[in-house]
Amino acid sequence: MPDSTPPEARPEARPDTAPDTVIDIPTDARPVPFRGGGFRPRRHPFLAPLVLLILLGLWQLGSSSGFISPIAMPAPKDVLIAFRDLITTGTLWTNLSISLYRLLTGWLLGAALGITVGLMIGLFSQARSAALPIVSALFPVPKIALLPLFIIWFGIGEGSKVATILFGTFFPTVISTYAGVDAVDRGLIRMGQSFGLKWTSIVRKIIIPGAMPGILSGFRISFSIAIVLLVAAEMIGAQHGIGAYILMAGAIFNLGELFAGVIILSAIGLVGSWLIGKAEKRLLDWRA
Amino acid sequence: MRIILDRISHSYADTEVLRDVSFDLRAGEIVSIIGPSGCGKSTLLRMIGGLEQPTAGRVLISGAAPEGSLNPLTYIFQDFALLPWRTVQGNVSLVLEDHGIRGAAAREVIADVLARTKLSDFRHAWPRQLSGGMKQRVAIARALAVRPAVMLMDEPLSALDSQTRELLMDDLVELWTRTPFSAAYVTHNLAEAVRLGHRIVVLSRRPGRIREVVAIDMPLAERPARMAELATLQRGLWEMMRDEAAAADRELTHA
Incomplete structure (x- = not known):
């Protein structure tokens, strides 16, 4: 508590003498050794670019000296050439646009359906009893195993690839959404009821915002699953797209192109998680 | 508006928590409800507000709510229940x-x-x-x-430190003095009970029954200045509860 009592109110304080602040320090007095601190990540903003530059430098050095065989690893120059070709021939855009189309349609549809079904499971015990066993049974199936089935159902075109990604992202979203609903503090729901809030208001103003942290962290997981499925689907049956591009590059031993494709995938993943991070900042600004 | 509890009994599964509890809340009156832990104080409060139904007995409302009251029975929770x-x-x-x-x-x-x-x-x-x-x-x-019309307060100051508790008690008294409200004030803190209650309902150990209803005939605003009288009252309440509180403390939880 801040010491706000005036000195004359304190029983032992005398107004004419200052409190005894001079104390006798023995000669053998030494500071208590410090043993706290640490275990707290600090920011070192220049370290990551530095490490990247060093790795690039070592890579260039190894390739130009012949230490790294061009059959195992392309020179950085080859990757740059591959990127230049991608841009000048326009194939970057053809491959990237078709991949992004598949990724975003599949992921957005899967997430939207997943949130809907997850909310139903979270809110209605009938939906939970009916749907949860099916969700649990289908969730562990690697969705890429269903691609042949989806090709039969939706044809060899976009439908089968989008469906694979959709199914792959649907189940984790369902699970993170209903788990998020389950995690909402029941005390807050009772509070809403005690103030006579309508059922729809309780869902809209208490349950959905309360489940939002879980839903958004589910997005992170489902987005990385979506990229995996995109590449897998494109490697199995596609003419265009980043996955097909990488597969083709490998078939003709063009390691520069292969690396360029992998770098593009990494960039897609980074941009995606950056956007989800932005959304978290916006939607969860009430958290610390 | 008056709330009447008519022979309330309640059990969870095979645990009997309340037995034959009857009392009333009158307009403009604060009733403190005290008792050892697990005696069903909070359950009783949830029943008054319609968040839970008793196994037997009824909670009745008599008279109309004051004009303009949007939510006649309103809670204040121990954990605040604010939307973060x-x-x-x-x-x-x-x-x-x-x-x-x-x-x-x-x-x-x-x-x-x-x-x-x-x-x-x-x-x-x-x-x-x-x-x-x-x-x-x-x-x-x-x-x-x-x-x-009625505030239902479930240990509203229990999550706070003792200095904050004093400040908030003063605030509650000030609010009540300006516009008297009726309240059921559940607490395990006897000092709060005697500072804020016009009547104090003392419940026994589980299954909770009314042991006694103590009326304190002293205006709320005068109480801080007459602490000595309150302390005597508080000691009396503690004598009444002591053995039961000790016994309740030694009970195993059925959770």
């Missing part, structure tokens, strides 16, 4: 929105209740930024916004 994703004024506005009070009308109510709870400067703050005492003030402001 709404600011102070957003939390107050939450309980107005469903009554169609928006815009200027809502702003007026919010400004009024925040001024009464000394929160005007904090209307844009997030709950996480507030101390426990401030959070409970927000919850009190939210309760005042719906003009309750």
Whole structure:
């Protein structure tokens, strides 16, 4: 508590003498050794670019000296050439646009359906009893195993690839959404009821915002699953797209192109998680 | 408006928590409910507010709610129950929105209740930024916004440190003195019970039965100055409860 009592109110304080602040320090007095601190990540903003530059430098050095065989690893120059070709021939855009189309349609549809079904499971015990066993049974199936089935159902075109990604992202979203609903503090729901809030208001103003942290962290997981499925689907049956591009590059031993494709995938993943991070900042600004 | 509890009994599965409890809450009166832990005090409060139904007995309302009361039976919770994703004024506005009070009308109510709870400067703050005492003030402001006829307070000061508790007790007395409200005040803190209660209902150990109803005939505003008399009362209550509290403490939980 801040010491706000005036000195004359304190029983032992005398107004004419200052409190005894001079104390006798023995000669053998030494500071208590410090043993706290640490275990707290600090920011070192220049370290990551530095490490990247060093790795690039070592890579260039190894390739130009012949230490790294061009059959195992392309020179950085080859990757740059591959990127230049991608841009000048326009194939970057053809491959990237078709991949992004598949990724975003599949992921957005899967997430939207997943949130809907997850909310139903979270809110209605009938939906939970009916749907949860099916969700649990289908969730562990690697969705890429269903691609042949989806090709039969939706044809060899976009439908089968989008469906694979959709199914792959649907189940984790369902699970993170209903788990998020389950995690909402029941005390807050009772509070809403005690103030006579309508059922729809309780869902809209208490349950959905309360489940939002879980839903958004589910997005992170489902987005990385979506990229995996995109590449897998494109490697199995596609003419265009980043996955097909990488597969083709490998078939003709063009390691520069292969690396360029992998770098593009990494960039897609980074941009995606950056956007989800932005959304978290916006939607969860009430958290610390 | 008067609330009557008529022979309330309640059991969870095979545990009997309340047996034959009857008392009433009169207009403008604060009734403290005390008893050893697990005696069903909070269950009783949930029943008064219609959040739970007793196995036997009835909770009755007699007389009309005062005009303009949006939510006659209004709770104040021990853990505050503020929405962390709404600011102070957003939390107050939450309980107005469903009554169609928006815009200027809502702003007026919010400004009024925040001024009464000394929160005007904090209307844009997030709950996480507030101390426990401030959070409970927000919850009190939210309760005042719906003009309750009866406040149902479930250990409202138990999550706070003792100095904050003193401050909030003074605030509650001030609010009551300005516009008397009726309240059921559940607490395990005897000092709070004698400071705020016009009557004190003492419950026994589980299954909770009424051991005694003690009336304190001393105006709330005078009580801080007459602490010595209150201390005697408080000691009397403690003598009454002591053995039961000790026995309740030694019980195994059935959870």
